Amino acid sequence: MDEQPRLMHAHAAVGMSGHPGLSQHITDNTGATDGDGRKQDIGDILQQIMTITDQSLDEAQARKHALNCHRMKPALFNVLCEIKEKTVLSIRGAQEEESPDAQLMRLDNMLLAEGVSGPEKGGGSAAAAAAAAASAGVGADNSAEHSDYRAKLTQIRQIYHTELEKYEQACNEFTTHVMNLLREQSRTRPISPKEIERMVGIIHRKFSSIQMQLKQSTCEAVMILRSRFLDARRKRRNFNKQATEILNEYFYSHLSNPYPSEEAKEELAKKCSITVSQVSNWFGNKRIRYKKNIGKFQEEANMYAARTAVNAASVSAHGSQANSPSTPNSAGSAGSFNMSNSGDLFMSVQSLNGDSYQSSQVGANVQSQVDTLRHVISQTGGYSDGLAANQMYSPQGINANGGWQDPTTPSSVTSPTEGPGSVHSDTSN
């Protein structure tokens, strides 16, 4: 119970509010042990702190100035800075983040690829480049088709750039502000330049994370725009008539094996001014749709077969080595040639089929139809110049299951499977 009176004493001292020298007296008065002395020191400091509020501002300024002018001040400051540095560093050392960097790079690359964040500022050129890249090889209709797309892309670009600039400016402003503040405070607080640097780093990281969000949302916007405007399904255009004719001609003249090789596809693509994959699509669609309903395509098949026959006839008439059969440029040549002749040619083939052939009656029983046709084809194997005959509306390659045999083998028009001589002509069947 010795404590109580001393505590009371301390309180009393604080309450007494006063002179700096007072503690001295108290210490002297109690005349206590070492421990007691330290406690007394704390009381002393407390009291000093409490008295600060009572001091006038001028007095405080004067004290501050006195402190600043103290000869030991710089040394003390340095020591404090060092200690702080060590503590802060030890706290900070643990965390290191590299993951957002990769993502940021991905976003940057994408924006660059999309022409949003390109080096050039003139909106038109970048957008045009992007549009050209996006629609490479589609054909002649891009400029009008993608003007809307380009406008929207430019809009996104502008928003992106203004926002980016805004963020950058805000970042710089904030950074300089904080730096100034810290520099000023470093006169009264132990703040080392390194710490300021670190602070700037933190600020930059924060702002770059905001920037990343901006970039991400820009990317999303571009993606949505892309899918909306460049999705080929949405912007489907029918091929022009000439292209369709060329494709159909190839298809029906290779009906036994309508699988154009890569080279053939390339050539067709070039001729039709479409892409190779479009040719592939076309043939895929054509094969499946033809096979599904041969009857529906019979007329078309006949037409193209006749045309091809004309072409072949014209070729054979002009000399065997004049025109390569692989270039059925019939659109022009067939027109000039005698069209009725082709009709006769076809009619004669049709007549070989006897009474069974009628385009309207097909469909009911595809299986029997296929069989019949196959039979007819085998009978017409020896027909005239050969070239045209076995190419004519001849699904002989279609097997019982409705598929073309051996689709992997490259097409070869000029090598029919059946020998013309092997078939004896029993047209009565």
Added chain:
DNA sequence: GCGAATGATTTTTG
């Protein structure tokens, strides 16, 4: 406006 046609994409298959 409707349905067929058609080019493209997606899913299945061998």
Added chain:
DNA sequence: CAAAAATCATTCGC
């Protein structure tokens, strides 16, 4: 993996 089959999304003719 390429082709078939199924499906989607658009165009076109009526």
